[in-house]
Amino acid sequence: MADLAEILMIEHLAIKKSKWIVEKPYENEAFVNFYSYVKQCHIEVEEKVCFPIMEAYAFPDSKQFNQRVERIKADHKLIDTLAANMIKWNEQGNESLVAERVPLFYRLLVDHNASEETDLLPRWDKIQSAEVKSSVKDALSIIESFGVKKYINATCLNESTFNYIFRAP
Numbered sequence: 040m041a042d043l044a045e046i047l048m049i050e051h052l053a054i055k056k057s058k059w060i061v062e063k064p065y066e067n068e069a070f071v072n073f074y075s076y077v078k079q080c081h082i083e084v085e086e087k088v089c090f091p092i093m094e095a096y097a098f099p100d101s102k103q104f105n106q107r108v109e110r111i112k113a114d115h116k117l118i119d120t121l122a123a124n125m126i127k128w129n130e131q132g133n134e135s136l137v138a139e140r141v142p143l144f145y146r147l148l149v150d151h152n153a154s155e156e157t158d159l160l161p162r163w164d165k166i167q168s169a170e171v172k173s174s175v176k177d178a179l180s181i182i183e184s185f186g187v188k189k190y191i192n193a194t195c196l197n198e199s200t201f202n203y204i205f206r207a208p
């Protein structure tokens with residue numbers, strides 16, 4: 040079983056490699072599917088499982104650290120607003136505006152994930168708590184409610200790899 044920080048790093052790599060977002064013309068269904076994974080699964084695991092454990096831990100600089108977590112959560116809101124606008128503009132037939140904002144959306148998301156990997160995730164293995172032990176199981180239940188097949192599609196993981204990461208003892 041991988042640990043939760045490693046799982047999020049693998050997901051970041053999958054997101055970074057989803058270059059079709061910028062390389063192909065905007066396709067609403069593909070974008071909605073991709074963004075529903077990002078929002079309902081990736082960000083949900085970060086905000087409901089990973090960040091609360093990190094924020095509750097007494098790091099020597101926890102006040103500063105928790106401010107960093109708040110900034111990261113503010114990025115999630117910004118990314119969500121942009122994605123919702125893109126979907127709305129597409130519905131309204133404003134395709135040129137959507138096409139113009141696609142590179143911004145991709146860059147915001149990839150840069151955001153990079154800052155999580157620099158500022159937050161390296162601390163994960165410093166935390167000793169019962170919640171860390173159950174965190175992968177908690178992430179798995181979010182993934183299961185999102186849909187394991189959809190998760191595997193979005194991340195390009197092999198099914199055996201998925202089982203090894205999440206279900207191996």
Ligand SMILES: [Fe+2]
Nearest residue numbers: 082085115155
């Ligand atoms: Fe995030």
Ligand SMILES: [Fe+2]
Nearest residue numbers: 051085152155
């Ligand atoms: Fe992330």
